[in-house]
Amino acid sequence: MREISVPRLVEPLAAGGLADEVFDRARREPDTVAMSLGGDRPGGVWVPLTAAGFRDEVMGVAKGLLAGGIRFGDRVALMSRTRYEWTLFAFALWTVGARVVPVYPTSSTDQVRWILRDTQVSAVVVEDEGHAMTVAAVCDGLPLFSRIWQLDAGCVEQLVAEGAQVPDEEVHRCRAAVRPEQIAAIVHTSGTTSPQPRGCLLTHRNLAYGTDTLVGGWGEVLTAEDGDRSLLTFLPMAHVCGLMIAVAAVRRGVRLAHQPDMRPGALLPSLASFRPSCVIAVPHVFERIFRQARRRAELGGKAAVFDRAVSVAVRYAEAVERERHGEGTGPGAGLRMQHALYDHTVYARIRAVFGGRARCAVSGGSTLRRRLGLFFAGAGITVYDGYGLTETSGGCAAQPPGAVKFGTVGKPLPGDSLHIAADGEIWVRGDNVFLGYLNDVRASRTALRGGWFGTGDLGFLDDDGYLVITGRKNDLIVTSTGRTVAPLALEERVRDDPLVSQCVVVGDDQPCLAALITLDPAAVAHWRKLTGQGGGDGEDTALRAMVQRAVVRANSGVSPAESIRAFHILPAEFTVGGGLLTPSFKVRRGAVVEAFAAEIEAMYAAPRPSGGSASLV
Known part of the structure; x- marks a missing residue:
């Protein structure tokens, strides 16, 4: 499609x-x-x-x-x-x-x-x-x-x-x-690639249409059981x-x-x-809530129970998802019993984090990972993932109510059209698409093509019309062997490890891929408490070994030519204030590559383990 x-x-x-x-x-x-x-x-x-x-x-x-x-x-x-x-x-x-x-x-x-x-x-x-x-x-x-x-x-x-x-x-x-066609807001993009933010001209009609469509079509998502919104x-x-x-x-x-x-x-x-009655957040918030819940369980000696509850929640939500899409009969009796058991001991505590009344949430800014979405759904909080940009007044695709397909960002919003160009770029058309960029006629003409806005994102539509995001055009890596790699999926696999906060895969004009990795300080402190590590070379070696295992697991899902062959652990997380993250917590890839050019060069010059680096060859 x-x-x-x-x-x-x-x-x-x-x-x-x-x-x-x-x-x-x-x-x-x-x-x-x-x-x-x-x-x-x-x-x-x-x-x-x-x-x-x-x-x-x-x-x-x-x-x-x-x-x-x-x-x-x-x-x-x-x-x-x-x-x-x-x-x-x-x-x-x-x-x-x-x-x-x-x-x-x-x-x-x-x-x-x-x-x-x-x-x-x-x-x-x-x-x-x-x-x-x-x-x-x-x-x-x-x-x-x-x-x-x-x-x-x-x-x-x-x-x-x-x-x-x-x-x-x-x-x-x-x-x-x-008048509706007049400019209401000039919202500057927090883009991951452009050297300066561009001012997007959003009209009263743009903002009204997008919000009226979302609330009109997703009102049940925003409404609690008692009718409150x-x-x-x-x-x-x-x-x-x-x-x-x-x-x-x-x-x-x-x-x-x-x-x-x-x-x-x-x-x-x-x-x-x-x-x-509903929570609207970015994936970063849902990830933090999940990781914090697991750390609490581990400190209480209940990590195994929590992990079993996660597995049950994921399998339960998958069964419900298949049933809603006409591909199965729903959770079996045994799975329902297990789910009911963990509902009182684990899932209720997850719901309490959101205030105890919300049964739905909305995620935007970047794609929510499928397994995380399945877990929250199994725990009683269905997260409706969506997709949009500043240029589309926030939203242009969202999960249909009652028909969520986790790992996708849903279907076009009512009134919108999505088109996949020959190179895989996602184009959008609708009344929520902006007028153009302030003071930049050339960029406006490039982005707006016959009524279609070229997003710069890559993706595809599955057989049911759900949109899957695979990366950014500007993020594609071309190695010296001529292989083109979209790094997003590989980075997300590395980030599945509880210790890892951020991962940026590099490799342009290089013979193989490498990665810059940051660690979650709270997760590291938790790991130290559990393992009794007190710092020094022993801790560094143990941490590197943990991260290497995470990279090896990520590599198992790709071909050898597309795998990470070396990595470097950076001393601190990327931050918004440091200019390496956008305010929606997306990595500014170009800024990261520029800031850590010496570390990248060192990985390729000396692929053997040294300092924070490790070779996986």
Whole structure:
């Protein structure tokens, strides 16, 4: 199968903009809870904010923006972690017809300078003094720039006070002038290959269509057994997925809470107290939850029990999957009994991590590994994996409700078409596809071909029309022997080992493949506790042996010519702040290869074990 289309589920936005729903909903159901505030703080209690209350706060900030000189069509940057005020400012800006420019709060000074100059912003909203200093250091050369508002310095209250004398009618005149085809956000890609992020022009229609389609078609995924729809958003709101969550919640009546810290010590208590009806995350989060659960079991002397429970969950979910696709009769009596036993002893604890009420989750940003998806499904949390890019307003494919096929990213969203080009590249067409790149006509023409957007990703459609991602075009490795290798699958096999955090396979113009590997610090500390290792050469040798076994296992699934022949263990994980990961935790391959060029050269120059390297020849 080379191409597939799915009929529309909703109609594209015909009039107005994203902010209209704030006011419409407040008229229809003013007392419905729209937001939950404050519970992200230690010991905090979630305080409800009604639809009417949210409208009033949006109106207050919108009036302050007008009083502060923001005008229709202006570009205003938002540089903050995921918090309520981000959503508040976004909808206030859309209310007055301004354009949102998200900026990652972890961005370097050079990245901030590039984005602000690329967009020529009129003002910036920052979270704290550190961000304000970063902006102040780069605002020269911005002729339209006039204001910095700081959240932690009380800028919301300041704006509301400044705008108190602005008539409501002035705000409504601006809102009435917004059209669906106008730009709502300029979202810069966090791409793994381009030297500078590109600003994607996303319209009100793009964002509304994508979110309306997802919530309209996947409403049952978002709904708990008691009928509640609620989301705790913790993904960066500068990422298109985080932006999409906020838009979807406001437009489709999903109660929304914010958590600015994705670290387990902050995130897990918030999940437990808020108890969302569904969890939306990236694969990194699901992997961390699984690994942490296994480490706890191992420390309690129950690793064997946990591993048996994992095996049962995977086999149970596979049987259910085959039955739903008409290929089997479902789990047998024996398997059902085993599954029921572990449901009380293991799976219930996994569900409790998500707050205890969610039975579904959504994963995006990169592909969730099949076995991990099967485990969570067997444990009672069905993870709906999806696929999308900034250029497609977040989503363009997702697992159909009730018909998940793990290891794929599902079928096209209703209204979208997917095409597999001759070279394996995935093309997308639909109302969620962006207008083009800001200030880059050539790149826009290259990416948009007769209505189709070339994603740069490689994949195929299986016989049932499900999309499987196999890698990136720019990631293909061509060895000196002329063999072309897509490294993604091999890297994921190495990462199946609990000790391994990240793996980057290299080998361009080299006779064989090699790998740069980082270790999970928590897993290493856990391993030390179990083995009694105290550091030194003995520990280094033992760790290398463990990693070598992981590489050998990964190699068993490929031909000798496609196997990893040498590896190097790096001293620390790749990080977003270090520029080696995107904010959605995808590896910036080019940056890694550049940063560790000496280590790569050493692996090929001296393939025998030395330091952190080991030869598998």
